Amino acid sequence: MGDPSRNAEPLQRTPLFEAERSAGGRMVPFAGWEMPVQFAGLLQEHKAVRERCGLFDISHMGVLRLSGPGAKDALQGLVPTDLFRIGPGEACYTVLLNERGGIRDDLIVYDRGWDEASRSHELLLVINAACAEADTAWIREQLEPAGIRVSDHKDDGVLVALQGPNAASQLQQLSDTDLSDLPRFGHRMLNIPAVGEAFVARTGYTGEDGFELLLRSGSGQRFWQACMERGIAPCGLGARDTLRLEAAMHLYGCDMNASTTPLEVGLSWLVHLEMPKPFVGREALEEQTSAGVQQRLVGLRLEGKAIPRAGYPVFRQGAEGNGEPIGRVSSGGWSPTLGAGIALAMVPRQEAAVGTRLEVEIRGQRHAASVCQRPFYRAKPQN
Numbered sequence: 001m002g003d004p005s006r007n008a009e010p011l012q013r014t015p016l017f018e019a020e021r022s023a024g025g026r027m028v029p030f031a032g033w034e035m036p037v038q039f040a041g042l043l044q045e046h047k048a049v050r051e052r053c054g055l056f057d058i059s060h061m062g063v064l065r066l067s068g069p070g071a072k073d074a075l076q077g078l079v080p081t082d083l084f085r086i087g088p089g090e091a092c093y094t095v096l097l098n099e100r101g102g103i104r105d106d107l108i109v110y111d112r113g114w115d116e117a118s119r120s121h122e123l124l125l126v127i128n129a130a131c132a133e134a135d136t137a138w139i140r141e142q143l144e145p146a147g148i149r150v151s152d153h154k155d156d157g158v159l160v161a162l163q164g165p166n167a168a169s170q171l172q173q174l175s176d177t178d179l180s181d182l183p184r185f186g187h188r189m190l191n192i193p194a195v196g197e198a199f200v201a202r203t204g205y206t207g208e209d210g211f212e213l214l215l216r217s218g219s220g221q222r223f224w225q226a227c228m229e230r231g232i233a234p235c236g237l238g239a240r241d242t243l244r245l246e247a248a249m250h251l252y253g254c255d256m257n258a259s260t261t262p263l264e265v266g267l268s269w270l271v272h273l274e275m276p277k278p279f280v281g282r283e284a285l286e287e288q289t290s291a292g293v294q295q296r297l298v299g300l301r302l303e304g305k306a307i308p309r310a311g312y313p314v315f316r317q318g319a320e321g322n323g324e325p326i327g328r329v330s331s332g333g334w335s336p337t338l339g340a341g342i343a344l345a346m347v348p349r350q351e352a353a354v355g356t357r358l359e360v361e362i363r364g365q366r367h368a369a370s371v372c373q374r375p376f377y378r379a380k381p382q383n
Contacts, residue, residue: 014059015158015217016224023234030237031129033060038236045239046336049206053164054235055227062132063214064125064139065153071121074146075109077279078139080262082272088113091185091201094270096135097281101261101288104138105131106252108203110187124153124199126212128252142280158220162227163210163235163243165379171200171211174226179211195222205240207247208379245342246335248299248374254310255297255330255344263288264346265297266374296352297330299374300360302341306367308332308360314345315366317357326351329360335376342376343369 011034021027025036036057039045048054066075076083081094088111096104105128112122127135140150162171172179175192179202182188187201196219204210215223228234241251250256256265263271263285271285302308309332313325332343343360351358354373359366 012060014057015156015220016057016059016160019221019224019228020057020234023228025234025236028237031060033129035060036234036236038238039234042236042238042242043336045233045235046242048233049164049208049235049239049243050337051165052233053162053166053170054233054239055224056161056163056235056240057158057224058161058212059154059157059159059220060129061154061159062125062127062129062136063152063154063157063159064127064136065151066123066125066139066143066148067115067118067120067151068146068148069120070146071123071143071148072111074143074148075123076275076277078142079109080271080273080279080281080285082275083109083111086111086185089186089188091187091203093185095256095262095267096138097262097279097285098258099281099284101263101281101284102258103252103256103260103262103265104258105135106250106256107135108185108201110201120149126159130253154214156217158215158217158223159212160215160220160223161204161206161210161212162232163204163206163208165209167208167210170227170230170232174223174230192219192223192226195219195226198223205247205249206243207249207375207377208243242333242336245331245333245344246337246375246377248344248376250297250344251331260297260346261285261288261293264293264295293349295327295346296349297344297346298352298371299376300329300332300343300345300358300369301338301372301376302343302360303368303370305341306360306362307334307341308343308345308362308367308369312343313361314347314369315359315361316351317359317368319359325361326358332360337377341367347371 028037079094091110110124190200199214312329314327327347329343356371
């Protein structure tokens with residue numbers, strides 16, 4: 001057999017690649033990109049974000065720009081969330097669905113408002129790296145016939161996430177701008193002296209206060225360097241995963257996919273069936289709402305030092321040794337903050353109530369677990 005790596009597509013690198021490698025980043029393949037999995041170490045990076053501030057390179061993610069007189073109305077036909085609940089300078093989390101109500105991808109929609117010069121409404125979409133190519137092709141197929149322009153807004157730019165309880169104060173000092181009036185999911189253009197202009201949004205994937213910034217390549221490199229000079233911890237994919245798991249934030253391809261609906265994975269709050277407008281997957285979700293879901297994504301906390309991982313089988317407590325599992329862990333790991341094994345798992349709806357006792361099989365042994373409230377960790381409110 002031949003070496004499959006010979007025919008593999010070369011990995012893409014972000015404009016921060018060399019700076020990250022110089023900072024000690026251990027680079028690994030991820031969704032077609034060469035990205036840092038850690039720098040000083042996962043636990044140190046996790047703690048830095050929970051207690052102070054950390055900086056992540058998320059330039060592997062896709063950023064699309066939609067523009068046209070009816071851009072918002074056209075996109076509304078692709079998502080189950082009422083986009084007219086947000087206005088210029090605001091954003092919302094939502095999902096793209098297939099006709100069966102399954103989730104194609106999750107994304108954030110940023111409303112940039114009406115541009116008088118071009119006579120068009122502008123939206124930005126941030127989509128997952130692994131889905132970017134398929135998402136872009138599908139969105140173009142759906143929207144371009146309606147006269148909506150769909151373009152790559154990131155190009156060779158830099159997308160970074162500054163996250164943690166000190167994120168606001170650090171960004172304020174770098175930009176000389178008061179950010180106290182920028183609400184969660186709010187966004188604006190920001191000038192950062194000695195760095196350049198940035199699109200900044202109060203969003204993130206860690207469960208902490210923080211910001212995501214889109215900058216041109218050179219500006220992004222200068223911003224990274226400025227953060228390093230301030231002692232902000234560079235953080236990798238490993239800490240990003242443990243942080244998002246503690247916050248019970250879904251990972252596409254693990255906790256949700258094209259075969260699961262928003263109603264099954266705890267995202268029913270994204271589905272606004274009271275809207276009169278049709279959207280892709282609406283009929284399937286209406287049917288499921290009427291019939292009730294048969295499975296639910298739940299949070300599990302394990303006893304002792306057991307560490308659950310994706311794919312591990314879940315059993316009813318006390319089930320026979322050769323009995324069939326009732327579910328599977330979709331995401332799992334050790335929580336540095338809680339000092340316990342935690343997981344997201346899909347189980348039958350009858351086993352989904354908080355307090356239900358279950359077991360997770362780890363290397364042939366069953367370990368006690370309980371269905372618990374999500375998120376596992378909630379950040380303290382910022383002043």
